Amino acid sequence: MNLPSPYRAKRKYSNEWVYGFYACKTIMNKHFILQEEMQPYCRDTILNEIEVLPETVGQLRHVNKHGSYYDGDVYYHAGFGFETVSEICELQFALASGNDYDIGEIKGNVHDNPDIVNNSEISFSESSKVLYKAASQKFVRKFLNVFNK
Secondary structure, eight states, rough: OOOOSSEEEEBBBTTOOEEEEEETTTTTTTTEEEEEOOTTTTEEEEEEEBBOOOOGGGEEEEEEEEEEEEEEEEEEEEEEEEEEEOOOHHHHHHHTTTOOOOOTEEEETTTTOOGGGOOBBBBBBHHHHHHHHHHHHHHHHHHHHHHHH
């Protein structure tokens, strides 16, 4: 079974999605996706550096029967409506609680469909930030209560 690549981004010059490992050369302010390529007739591999647009770099967050969920993807989450995948979103809370069943199909992503962000059905980062803050405060209180007894 092939596992999906941990990062994806759009090529700088062709606007095509590429998948692989992310690297940044900060001195040159260039961002790359690294892809391994097997050399024919030998056991060596080479690492291709593909320059990408930094604002489109997304990390793989989850894989299920509906596909691979990367940062910036928009998906349906039962009880919350449409959400974007990010470091702090309901997807992360559902996975942390072991609830994979409410996570639905990917509708698109904010880079290919910028108009998807203006859709009033879709809730974005503010609700995620509030939930994250509330959940993390609750977790910290529970954690401290365990050690203060």
